[in-house]
Amino acid sequence: MKPAPFNYRAPDKLTEALDLLATYGSDAKVLAGGQSLVPAMNFRLNRFALLIDINRIRELEYIRIDGQVLRIGALTRHRDIEMSPLVREHAPLVAEAVRHVAHLPIRTRGTIGGSLSHADPAAESPAIVLALDGTLVLQSRTGARSVRATEFFQGMFSTALQPNELLVEIQLPVAQPGQRFAFEEVSRRRGDFAIVGVGAMVNLQHGRISQARFAACGVGTGPVRLRAAEQLLEQQVPTAALFARAAAAAAAAVDPQTDIHADAEYRRRLLAGLVERVGMRAAGLSEGAKRD
Amino acid sequence: MTELHKIRVEVNGALVERTVEPRRLLSDFLREDLGLTGTHVGCEQGICGACTILLNGRAARSCLIFAVQVDGAKVMTIEGLSNSGAVRHLQDLFSKHRALQCGYCTPGMIVVAYDLLQHLPSPTAQEIRDGMSAALCRCTGYVGIIEAVTEAARERVAAVDCATPVHMTSD
Incomplete structure (x- = not known):
């Protein structure tokens, strides 16, 4: 099908885009990479009076280090994140996960800001930003505010973004010595949305897990922090038995949806398997099972 | 309006x-x-x-x-x-390996294959399979497509290897 008619603006300055958002609010929709929005428009699942195309706002396309923070402009393409030496060095979890985002011709267009704003519960980026306890900068004509990932995601395709706000920057803490990362997912075919995916950070200090951060996609209405697993792991000596217990705790604590791709029980089993696998790998207990 | x-x-x-x-x-x-x-x-x-x-x-x-x-x-x-000849050889290899049947997917397949080889001059078998999964074919079962792209990649590597001494002497 073809989209319903709409008017179109493509400002090349952030301030112009924010002015348009202030004027049109929920009558307008922001178009970033369009890899989720345009299919929905083609199917007429949504329609808008005005499409604000932000692709010409080059000031939103960057990856840079600022002290202990990795700053990623919201318009940065998944492909550019994948190829970035800065991301590989300072946010290895992002580098590993982004290669699972769809196919190359999708990653050349799709943006991290678009993916986070869309908040698809099966998408990788929201889970990763949640696992890394990232901060999102939302800007409107009247100012900017920082929202932690834990508060940003508010359920199925729902975020803290107000109709007059634009997500402009993603801030991630730079990887510290001792922190190890892993991401894995299960999908029917390479490039498909994950049925379930899990990202993990495990901080090993003197043979113990000083800090664990686990987040998953595909097991709830949004990305889900696996706090039950984290609490079980922290301050413990990493062993296979410990990760098996953490996996069971994570699976017991989630409330996955049943849909045409998988039922809730299957998703719970996948989650347990993935928590164990990424946990073991992050803790250096296994190098295998990395499928790519 | x-x-x-x-x-x-x-x-x-x-x-x-x-x-x-x-x-x-x-x-x-x-x-x-x-x-x-x-x-x-x-x-x-x-x-x-x-x-x-x-x-x-x-x-x-x-x-x-x-x-x-x-x-x-x-x-x-x-x-x-x-028309520029950039994908002429890929097209020949698709023909040689019977990498199409109805042909509907072929233009997209060729563009995806061309792009893949531009980014990964010597892709592994897995990288070819992953890369070509960006386009769907409902006729061939992909075997011929993978063979065509694999041969194109192999020839490119051979061509680059032959060319290397020339570059070295000209530097």
Whole structure:
């Protein structure tokens, strides 16, 4: 099908885009990479009076280090994140996960800001930003505010973004010595949305897990922090038995949806398997099972 | 009534100027406004890859981009790649390996394969399979497609190896 008619603006300055958002609010929709929005428009699942195309706002396309923070402009393409030496060095979890985002011709267009704003519960980026306890900068004509990932995601395709706000920057803490990362997912075919995916950070200090951060996609209405697993792991000596217990705790604590791709029980089993696998790998207990 | 937009875009090396409605998909713009029907439309949701083109040198789905967005950009379609000879050998290898049956997916397959080999001059077997999964074929079962791209990659590596001493002496 073809989209319903709409008017179109493509400002090349952030301030112009924010002015348009202030004027049109929920009558307008922001178009970033369009890899989720345009299919929905083609199917007429949504329609808008005005499409604000932000692709010409080059000031939103960057990856840079600022002290202990990795700053990623919201318009940065998944492909550019994948190829970035800065991301590989300072946010290895992002580098590993982004290669699972769809196919190359999708990653050349799709943006991290678009993916986070869309908040698809099966998408990788929201889970990763949640696992890394990232901060999102939302800007409107009247100012900017920082929202932690834990508060940003508010359920199925729902975020803290107000109709007059634009997500402009993603801030991630730079990887510290001792922190190890892993991401894995299960999908029917390479490039498909994950049925379930899990990202993990495990901080090993003197043979113990000083800090664990686990987040998953595909097991709830949004990305889900696996706090039950984290609490079980922290301050413990990493062993296979410990990760098996953490996996069971994570699976017991989630409330996955049943849909045409998988039922809730299957998703719970996948989650347990993935928590164990990424946990073991992050803790250096296994190098295998990395499928790519 | 929606506002119309005048766009200037370089398509296959030639500058074209048209007036478009914002909702005009790039795939429809290429096929219907410019008559470049080599770009096929399968799913209009970015899954099948039949409409894959190069936008400013990068592979992209033309069904997920509005024509109005490519004002000032460079678009390369299968016609441009084919007429310049850039994919001639890939096309021959697709023929040799029976990498098509109905042929509907083939333009997208060729663009995806060309883009893959541009980014990964010597891809592994797994990288070829992963890369080519960006386009769907419902006839062949992919065996011939993978063989064609594998042979193209192998020949490229051989050609680069032969050329290396020349580069070294000329430096």
